[in-house]
Amino acid sequence: MSDLIFKVHGESASPAKFIAKTRNFRLIIDEPEDLGGTDENANPVEYVLAGLAGCVNVVGHLVAKELGFTINTLKIEVEGSINPNKLFGRSNAERAGFKQISLKLIPDTEAPIETLVTWLKIVQERCPVKDNLLNATPVSLEVEKQYTI
DSSP: OOOOOOOOEEEEEETTEEEEEETTEEEEEOOOGGGTSOOSSOOHHHHHHHHHHHHHHHHHHHHHHHHTOOEEEEEEEEEEEEOTTTTTTSOSSSOSSEEEEEEEEEEEESOOHHHHHHHHHHHHHHOHHHHHHHSOOOOOOOOOOOOOO
16 A cells, blocks of 8 residues: 555644644644633644544554454543643753653453453554654754745
8 A cells, every 4th residue: 555645734823823724624723821822722732642542543443343342432531741841942951742641541342351452552553643652753844935026
C-alpha cells in the first residue's frame, strides 16, 4: 500500500485562535481565557491528546477484530503535563512539550484479561500517533513573505 498523505491548512483568527481545514472539516483551535484565548474550543496540546486517544480507539477496534473479540464500548482517559516556562520564554531548563502522557483504556468486552494484555501490546505498537509522540519525526518549518502588488 502506498503512503497516505494528510493535509491541514488554515489561518490565524487572533493571536490565540487558529481556524484549520482538513478534507471537509473545520477545526477551531483556541486557548483558554487565562492563556489569552476565548475558550471557544480545545487548544493545540488538547488536540494532540485527543488525537492520541482517537488513534488508540481506531487501532484498538481494528486489533480486537483481528484477535476475534468485540469491544462494545471503549472509554479512554488521557492526560499529559507540560511545564509552560519554555513556551512563555521564562526558562530553557525543560523542553516545551509534554513531560509525560498517560492513557487508561477501559473496554467493555467479554475478552479475558490475557487477551486484553496481548491486545494492548499490539495497539501500542501499531498506533501512528503514539509512534509520532515517541519517536523523532522530521518536521520542517519555513516562512514565505506575502507581497501585495
